[in-house]
Amino acid sequence: MDFFRKIGINRSDALVDWELTPADTFGMFESWGGKERIRNKDERFYYFYVDNWTQPARVCLMERGIKYARVLARILVPQELVDQCVRAQGRSGYDQSYAIDKTLRQWLLKNVVEPGSLQWVELVAEDEDESKPPQTGLPVLEDLDRTMGRVVLRRDPAKLMETDISSLVRSGNFFDSHHNPGGVSATQLVDNGDGLTVSEMATGLMWQRDGSDITSIRTGRNLVADLNRSSFAGYTDWRLPTIDEALSLLTPQKNRHGLHLHPCFSPAQPFIFTADERNPGGNWFVDLNNATVYWASGFNPGGYVRVCRSIC
Secondary structure (H helix, E strand, O other): OHHHHHOOOOOOOOOEOOOOOOOHHHHHHHOOOOOOOOOOOOOOEEEEEEEOOOOOOEEEEEEEEOOEEEEEEEEOOOHHHHHHHHHOOOOOOOOOEEEOOHHHHHHHHHHHHOOOOOOOEEEOOHHHOOOOOOOOOOOEHHHOOOOOOOOOOOOOOOEEOHHHHHHHHHHOOOOEOOOEOOOOOOOOEEEOOOOOEEEEOOOOEEEEOOOOOOEOHHHHHHHHHHHHHOOHHHOOOOEOOOHHHHHOOOOOOOOOOOOOOOOOOOOOOOEEEEEEEEOOOOEEEEEOOOOEEEEEOOOOOOEEOOOEEEOO
């Protein structure tokens, strides 16, 4: 507990969950399922994990909850122990966030947690918070290569059967890990300079970089209406994307947060509502974590909202 007090966590239940792994977090914190039920949105869980998206790999301390994620610290574990843990993972495909092994756990207990020592701890500043959208690193419109052709995507909502999805994905050659793993979308993202949005010039869409907390489809639609009433980023024609539009953002490679998405977008929305409904019932979602389309009821709670608008 002294360790948590020293890093600024004053909670009586601030304990490390040594059994929690990065793979658990999707079910527990993003779809409200998984190995245990989270009691409320204010509950916090803490776990150490190996971040192999950076080189060399490093050990980080994550604070997680429903609608909340923050890297608190990097732990200066001897590099040979970290590398040994990474080698033991084998070929893991796109995911590069690993659970710590027994050796790392013993080292952390002995050197960090039990003595409450900050000798090996490098706190992450608030402006370094890896759960927030970073600077985009994208070109601005004036620097854009304008030779790329325009792709016209369906913007009107539809009611689609499960048998429609595979042909929809393939006809647009969208990347989808299940329906079209060889697909790829031509993209040309630009930074709009407002800190809120980016534009995708190949499809003629402007996108919200952030998004909502987890919510139901009904509340999600109300959130879209609120954005339009408040002229979010200066516009009043925001909407939920169609499946086609949402798929156009998927990338074959995962970013450092484990999402098939350009890192200019917030990682706090791992699966997003689309405007399309399922026939005979339900709503269609695009899963940015697993890079595919799925359907669910959309209620209690359902998913996340990230809005778009047409710029042409």
